[in-house]
Amino acid sequence: MKINLLPKEERPLKQSAVRPEFIIVLLGLLLLGAALYGAWQESLRMETLTTSIHTASLREKHLQAEAARVSHIRQELAVLEAREAVYRDLLTQEDESALALAPLVEHSFPNLWIEGLRWDVSKIELGGYTTDMTSVSRYLNYLNERSEEVNLRQSQLIEGTNFIVFRLEVEGVRAHGQSELD
Amino acid sequence: MANLSSIRERLSWKMLPFVVLYLAAALVFALWYLPARTRVRDLEGQLEQLASSEQMLMRVVEQIPQLEARKRQFEDDLQTAAVTIPSQYDLPGVLEGLRQLSEQHAVTLIALEHVPVQAEKGSAKGIIPLTMVVQGNEKVLSYLSDVRASLPSLRLTQVGLGYAGGNIFQLELEADLRVLMLDHDTSTRFEGVTLTGSDAVDVPVQAFGLPFELIAQYLGKHVQVLGIVNSASQRSALVSKDKQQHWLRVGDRLGEAVVKDITANAVVLDVDGVDIRLTIGG
Secondary structure (H helix, E strand, O other): OOOOOOOOOOOOOOOOOOOHHHHHHHHHHHHHHHHHHHHHHHHHHHHHHHHHHHHHHHHHHHHHHHHHHHHHHHHHHHHHHHHHHHHHHHHOOOOHHHHHHHHHHOOOOOOEEEEEEEEEOOEEEEEEEEOOHHHHHHHHHHHHOOOOEEEEEEEEEOOOOOOEEEEEEEEOOOOOOOOOOO | OHHHHHHHHHOOHHHHHHHHHHHHHHHHHHHHHHHHHHHHHHHHHHHHHHHHHHHHHHHHHOOHHHHHHHHHHHHHHHHHHHOOOOEHHHHHHHHHHHHHHHHHOOOEEEEEEEOOOEOOOOOOEEEEEEEEEEEEOOOHHHHHHHHHHHOOOEEEEEEEEEEEEOOEEEEEEEEEEEEEOOOOHHHOOOOOOOOOOOOOOOOOHHHEOOOHHHHHOOOOOOEEEEEEEEOOOOEEEEEEEOOEEEEEOOOOEEOOEEEEEEOOOEEEEEEOOEEEEEEEOO
């Protein structure tokens, strides 16, 4: 029988037993390692992000310059639009019906003569004379087909003659090439 | 109490390396890892913001081709329009162009007048009222049509058309020439009045008659058939006009009128297309 007289702390450990100091050191090292590794990883991530931000900033700067160009083009367009509005106003046609006078006087009714006509933007005044009132009536129908409204303003038999002087007013004359459906 | 005394017993210089090890781990965690992590969070936020700003800018920048195409289209359209719109400095050119157009259309420009340009202060637009009188044959409306086509900024305000006799029509025009008000005459792009060759418009001569005042001179008591003589070859008529007597045969003139026919009891006069039948005794 063997009696171990060494103090308990100094006695050799059993093969399966672990010294608590070893565990504490190992845990401490693991914690330190984990902290170092984590900090190193975050530093790496920080570097990557800084590079990305730098690149993105450069891209943004370039895009901002492009966006400034967009603003510049928009300003130019606004100027062009204003000029176009002036041009459009200068080129607005309101007198198309003045070019449709010929068809109005292109009649072939007998004994009916037109003295003259006066066009303005709203109406046409037409004067003439006839020896046959039927021709005036037919001419009124003819004008009605080519305008919105025709009014016989005056018809007067000239005393001692068979001549009748008449005045017509035509409104809403259709411009050249315009159909009734327009 | 027993535990405390046991810890106190255990604290010794031998424990110092363990304490330093744990302290080092805590310091690395607190002074390096945590600030780095916070900074990373900040940078991620910053990057996210940059990305969203970039996306927004990309959407704006994507419009460039479309906007530039629109700008080019505008510039082309305006360039096309600008050559047809005169400025206040182009008036002499416009007047000369109207004269040349009248020559090309073989119409006579009787009058061409204008008043000074009317424009509001600072306005880009102005108006020059024009008055024109032209005479020509049945093609006179073609001139009007061509004037309008050559000068799209000309707005007609009044058109008068009358028959002057002898296949001649008189056209009276009042129009506003709308002009660009420019600071310098060099800024104009107007290319002048050119013949556009628009569709020919014919005025039917047979539909028109002389003013009734002229016709009335052959009516009523102004002209009377006093008698008709039948000879072997042809008939003659004794006609009184304004107290003067004339022997007339077919084809003879009586002022503006031409004797068209003489029947047993009437004389037919042709006053530029208007037939007037005068019977013996009125």
